[in-house]
Amino acid sequence: xxxxxLTQIRMLKNWRKNLKxxxxxxxxxxxxxKYVTWPDPPPKDDIASVARYVMHISEFGSLATNSTHKxxxxxxxxxxxxxxxxxxxxxxxxxxxxFTPLELSVIDMKANxxxxxxxxxxxxxxxxxxxxxxxxxxxxxxxxxxxxxxIEKDTEEEEFARNALFSRHVEMxxxxxxxxxxxxxIKIQHIYLLDFFGGAQVVDVEEYFAANPFESKKKD
Amino acid sequence: xxxxxLTQIRMLKNWRKNLKxxxxxxxxxxxxxKYVTWPDPPPKDDIASVARYVMHISEFGSLATNSTHKxxxxxxxxxxxxxxxxxxxxxxxxxxxxFTPLELSVIDMKANxxxxxxxxxxxxxxxxxxxxxxxxxxxxxxxxxxxxxxIEKDTEEEEFARNALFSRHVEMxxxxxxxxxxxxxIKIQHIYLLDFFGGAQVVDVEEYFAANPFESKKKD
Numbered sequence: 112x113x114x115x116x117l118t119q120i121r122m123l124k125n126w127r128k129n130l131k132x133x134x135x136x137x138x139x140x141x142x143x144x145k146y147v148t149w150p151d152p153p154p155k156d157d158i159a160s161v162a163r164y165v166m167h168i169s170e171f172g173s174l175a176t177n178s179t180h181k182x183x184x185x186x187x188x189x190x191x192x193x194x195x196x197x198x199x200x201x202x203x204x205x206x207x208x209x210f211t212p213l214e215l216s217v218i219d220m221k222a223n224x225x226x227x228x229x230x231x232x233x234x235x236x237x238x239x240x241x242x243x244x245x246x247x248x249x250x251x252x253x254x255x256x257x258x259x260x261x262i263e264k265d266t267e268e269e270e271f272a273r274n275a276l277f278s279r280h281v282e283m284x285x286x287x288x289x290x291x292x293x294x295x296x297i298k299i300q301h302i303y304l305l306d307f308f309g310g311a312q313v314v315d316v317e318e319y320f321a322a323n324p325f326e327s328k329k330k331d
Numbered sequence: 332x333x334x335x336x337l338t339q340i341r342m343l344k345n346w347r348k349n350l351k352x353x354x355x356x357x358x359x360x361x362x363x364x365k366y367v368t369w370p371d372p373p374p375k376d377d378i379a380s381v382a383r384y385v386m387h388i389s390e391f392g393s394l395a396t397n398s399t400h401k402x403x404x405x406x407x408x409x410x411x412x413x414x415x416x417x418x419x420x421x422x423x424x425x426x427x428x429x430f431t432p433l434e435l436s437v438i439d440m441k442a443n444x445x446x447x448x449x450x451x452x453x454x455x456x457x458x459x460x461x462x463x464x465x466x467x468x469x470x471x472x473x474x475x476x477x478x479x480x481x482i483e484k485d486t487e488e489e490e491f492a493r494n495a496l497f498s499r500h501v502e503m504x505x506x507x508x509x510x511x512x513x514x515x516x517i518k519i520q521h522i523y524l525l526d527f528f529g530g531a532q533v534v535d536v537e538e539y540f541a542a543n544p545f546e547s548k549k550k551d
Contacts, residue, residue, distance in 0.1 A: 170453075170465055171451075171453055171465030171466065173393030173395075173409050173411075173449055174409070175393075175395035175407035175408060175409035175447070176407055177397075177407055178447070178476065182520070182521050183447075183476040183520070183521045185445070186445045186446075186447060186476050187395035187396055187397055187407045187408070187409075187445060187446060187447045188395060188407070188447045188474065188476060189393050189394070189395035189407075189409050189447045189448065189449045189474065190449060190472075190474060191393075191449055191451045191453060191465060191466065191472045192465075192466055193464055193465050193466035209466075213530065215523065215531055225405070225406045225407060226406075226407060227395070227398070227403075227406060227407045227408045227409045228409065229393055229409045229410060229411055231391075231411045233390075233391055233411060233454065234453065234454055243502075244413055244500045244501075244502045244503065245390055245391030245411060245412075245413050245500075246391065246411065246412055246413035246429075246500070246503075247502060252410075252411045254408070254409065254410060256398065256403045256406050256408060280464045280465075280466070281464075282463075282464045282467060283464065283466075300402070300403070301402050301403045303435065310433065311435055
């Protein structure tokens, strides 16, 4: 209880320090705090770039696993995780996560690492400001399916994952140190994008990784 | 193509008409438009009421199914849907959906109707305004697991579901009529709530349905 209380005090101090009046999230980069407004999305028909864009600007995603938990064994199970595919100025397309083995979905993934991740423009105020319903296809969302992999400790990739996540989720560095945190990433095998009328489109995985979320080769 | 274009024009007119300058969504009720600001959440230790609250205020949720789609058969699959458990002044606790048989997850559910739904306070600006990271446990989210059921046509329940959804998702009534839309609901079998430090808590399903999202028996 005391540890929980101290953690709460630390987190409270942390967010007060980092909060802007309008609620904009702080993105820390290279030790300096920056407030970032994302550029407009790429043209709708450049589906690889749009998928990269929605991934990169997303602060969190919904991660589905195959449940191992009592009463719902074998059911699909969906949970919320903070996510980052890189610090604000470096998108990789690969979703990184910060996990503790105590967590429900992490327990599931130990038994079966097949996962699906959805990120959506509806999670910011982008869609509501445009007047798009969350299910309106123009409120873009991308569905990534693949396998979750653990990132080895003390590697360059771990350092990248840490910076990708901690620079965009400032409170993470203050999360309880006794929870055996580690980093994970999805090895993407399949991508669907919904960004316009006419149904979901399959995005080629290679084209996705070759695309740029902010510079499209196509014109709107 | 012409039909898509006409649909787009209709939707465009629809949202322009209903948009407030600050991007607040319009909730229509009894034919009159109302702009609603939700009351504060119930006390954290009243987990049944908090779960009802997060469900009721949510505009969309992440729905997980067991995939039947090419290349990802048997993988968990998560997708975004607009949701409503009732019009703004009547919460039932049951999540209702508006589906077309053409949709990816709907095709999955035809083969296997086991599903999981997550709704989170992170989807509004509630958490970012408080300075809570989306994965911060105080940014409450609820995970419902159960089976999806189709609602029979021309029943009282269908009328309720239609009003629940259309009153809070104003553009739904203009969605293309040739898509064989129908209503669905989750028969909830299991509920997890994450709303504070210390891990997820199981919410008793009966207590959940007996609770009130806006009137707690407990004091904060």
